[in-house]
Amino acid sequence: MSGEKIDQMIRSSVMEDASSLEMDSADMDSAHGPSGYRGLFKCSNIFLYSLFASLGGFLFGYDQGVISGVLVMRDFETRFPRIGGNGDLQGWVVSIMQLGAFIGALINSPLADRLSRRYSIAVACVAFLIGSVLQAGALDNSMLFVGRFIGGIGLGQISMGVPLWIGEIAPPNLRGSAVTLQQFAIASGIMISFWLDYATQYIGGIGEGQSQLAWRLPFSLRVVPAATLLIGCFVYLPFSPRWLVKVGREHEALAVLSRLRKLPENHPVVQAEITQIKAGARFDALTIKEKFPNAKTPAQIAYQQYKELFTQRHLSKRLFVACFLQFLQQFTGVNAIIYYAPKMFKSIGLSGNSIPLLATGVVGIINVVATIPAIGIVDNFGRRGVLMVGAVFMSLSHFIIATLYAIYENSWAENLSAGWAAASFVWFFVFHFAYSVGCISWIYPTEIFPLGVRAQAMGIAISVNWISNFVIGLITPIMLTQIRFGTFYFFFAFTMILFLWVMFFLPETKGIPMEEMDKLWGGNEGKETAERMARIQNELQCESRNIPIYSKTSSYSDEVDIELQEQY
Numbered sequence: 083m084s085g086e087k088i089d090q091m092i093r094s095s096v097m098e099d100a101s102s103l104e105m106d107s108a109d110m111d112s113a114h115g116p117s118g119y120r121g122l123f124k125c126s127n128i129f130l131y132s133l134f135a136s137l138g139g140f141l142f143g144y145d146q147g148v149i150s151g152v153l154v155m156r157d158f159e160t161r162f163p164r165i166g167g168n169g170d171l172q173g174w175v176v177s178i179m180q181l182g183a184f185i186g187a188l189i190n191s192p193l194a195d196r197l198s199r200r201y202s203i204a205v206a207c208v209a210f211l212i213g214s215v216l217q218a219g220a221l222d223n224s225m226l227f228v229g230r231f232i233g234g235i236g237l238g239q240i241s242m243g244v245p246l247w248i249g250e251i252a253p254p255n256l257r258g259s260a261v262t263l264q265q266f267a268i269a270s271g272i273m274i275s276f277w278l279d280y281a282t283q284y285i286g287g288i289g290e291g292q293s294q295l296a297w298r299l300p301f302s303l304r305v306v307p308a309a310t311l312l313i314g315c316f317v318y319l320p321f322s323p324r325w326l327v328k329v330g331r332e333h334e335a336l337a338v339l340s341r342l343r344k345l346p347e348n349h350p351v352v353q354a355e356i357t358q359i360k361a362g363a364r365f366d367a368l369t370i371k372e373k374f375p376n377a378k379t380p381a382q383i384a385y386q387q388y389k390e391l392f393t394q395r396h397l398s399k400r401l402f403v404a405c406f407l408q409f410l411q412q413f414t415g416v417n418a419i420i421y422y423a424p425k426m427f428k429s430i431g432l433s434g435n436s437i438p439l440l441a442t443g444v445v446g447i448i449n450v451v452a453t454i455p456a457i458g459i460v461d462n463f464g465r466r467g468v469l470m471v472g473a474v475f476m477s478l479s480h481f482i483i484a485t486l487y488a489i490y491e492n493s494w495a496e497n498l499s500a501g502w503a504a505a506s507f508v509w510f511f512v513f514h515f516a517y518s519v520g521c522i523s524w525i526y527p528t529e530i531f532p533l534g535v536r537a538q539a540m541g542i543a544i545s546v547n548w549i550s551n552f553v554i555g556l557i558t559p560i561m562l563t564q565i566r567f568g569t570f571y572f573f574f575a576f577t578m579i580l581f582l583w584v585m586f587f588l589p590e591t592k593g594i595p596m597e598e599m600d601k602l603w604g605g606n607e608g609k610e611t612a613e614r615m616a617r618i619q620n621e622l623q624c625e626s627r628n629i630p631i632y633s634k635t636s637s638y639s640d641e642v643d644i645e646l647q648e649q650y
């Protein structure tokens with residue numbers, strides 16, 4: 083039996099059980115309502131929950147952005163001569179945060195599975211708060227380093243936990259838009275931290291008398307959104323219904339789902355979705371149980387799940403895609419601009435004290451503004467189209483900047499308009515990054531993995547984002563000095579790779595329910611799989627009709643449920 087056939091069987095049984103209404107896949111999608119802004123306003127609770135959780139993205143952006151302004155503040159330079167100004171430890175104090183985040187993204191997988199997506203975000207906020215307090219109160223270099231490292235761990239966890247949670251609460255028609263709110267929040271965090279640094283540098287004056295508040299304040303203010311998110315994890319955000327099903331709390335999952343969809347528990351759409359989620363979760367649990375009968379403890383199961391990710395072809399394919407997308411997102415060179423924009427603007431002849439900083443401020447604003455249409459389009463136009471359009475314009479920008487740089491590198495002063503043209507293409511690049519790969523690289527990994535390995539896979543993918551971010555932070559200043567205009571040809575090459583790779587290899591995921599992603603990757607093929615699916619389908623059909631299940635197969639899922647409850 084083909085995978086597709088099985089899916090159809092599950093789907094038709096689901097529909098039958100739910101209401102005896104006849105709904106096919108397209109009906110299901112439209113039953114969830116419109117996508118984009120219209121959908122978000124209609125599903126206001128999904129919008130508000132996602133927006134609130136995106137405070138995590140705000141922290142991410144704020145933390146990335148705040149350091150560049152602080153490093154050049156007079157009082158900071160005086161207190162930390164090896165870090166501020168041109169200090170020899172500067173690169174490290176910036177990048178130790180990314181290293182922490184790399185670790186944070188990885189360790190969040192077991193936490194998100196064991197504690198829940200929601201509480202793993204709370205743990206992340208605590209780490210972030212500790213890091214922030216250490217940085218704001220830093221008396222010496224080591225306090226700053228430790229603070230940035232611990233804060234970075236929290237940030238890595240947040241950057242993985244928030245999109246994971248949002249992706250799991252959103253209906254398929256709004257998943258892209260809802261996760262895009264995180265990118266919107268990242269961009270807002272970068273922009274606000276930049277302008278805040280710009281304002282607080284005047285506390286006590288920008289010269290000798292500058293107050294230490296000038297830098298301690300921007301470091302401390304982030305505790306406000308972090309503490310708000312922490313409290314919200316306990317009093318506002320619901321559990322992910324998919325996580326609840328995964329740990330065997332199916333009744334709660336149904337209640338949460340009905341609240342999220344603003345529909346009664348017995349509504350056909352809610353029933354269809356919960357049955358689909360249950361089928362996916364049971365399938366994963368049963369697969370592990372049958373393939374690895376000796377894996378009993380959560381650690382053994384987690385180990386097998388990690389192993390599966392690398393050894394099962396359909397999973398390793400997805401893992402590669404998720405990681406490569408993260409890698410390419412960073413190698414578009416966006417952070418070369420975010421971190422080094424003032425330096426770049428200076429080098430292309432925009433002189434004067436405030437012009438490079440203001441030009442950088444414009445980067446921040448464009449980055450936010452360009453994310454706004456993305457919220458409306460990713461679920462309408464699909465991931466591939468948006469990525470390809472973005473990649474074409476990003477490559478074009480890099481190509482033009484590189485060429486202008488090559489021609490005018492020794493004569494910017496006499497060719498001011500060439501400098502402004504190059505600056506405009508830096509802004510043009512940021513615009514096209516923000517709505518395309520900026521958003522989609524967060525959406526894609528949340529949606530392509532089966533529930534059983536989703537947290538692990540996301541942890542790995544997001545850690546690739548952070549380690550690539552780290553590499554870019556480190557190599558950009560070297561490239562700008564050594565290969566100069568070649569730096570932009572280098573990024574041009576990667577944006578072209580992004581375009582070609584998406585065009586030829588990346589499958590479209592728009593509107594596909596998470597539990598049906600297997601179809602795209604060949605995950606539900608094979609005889610064994612077909613039998614397993616059929617057994618689950620049989621059970622779910624019986625359950626939803628309240629028929630006691632006496633068949634031999636039923637004991638599988640009962641056992642799996644009991645085991646899951648014991649584990650958690």
Ligand code: BGC
Nearest residue numbers: 268269416417420449520551
């Ligand atoms: C990236 C960050 C980048 C930001 C810019 C995010 O999607 O992961 O590294 O600084 O976008 O807006």
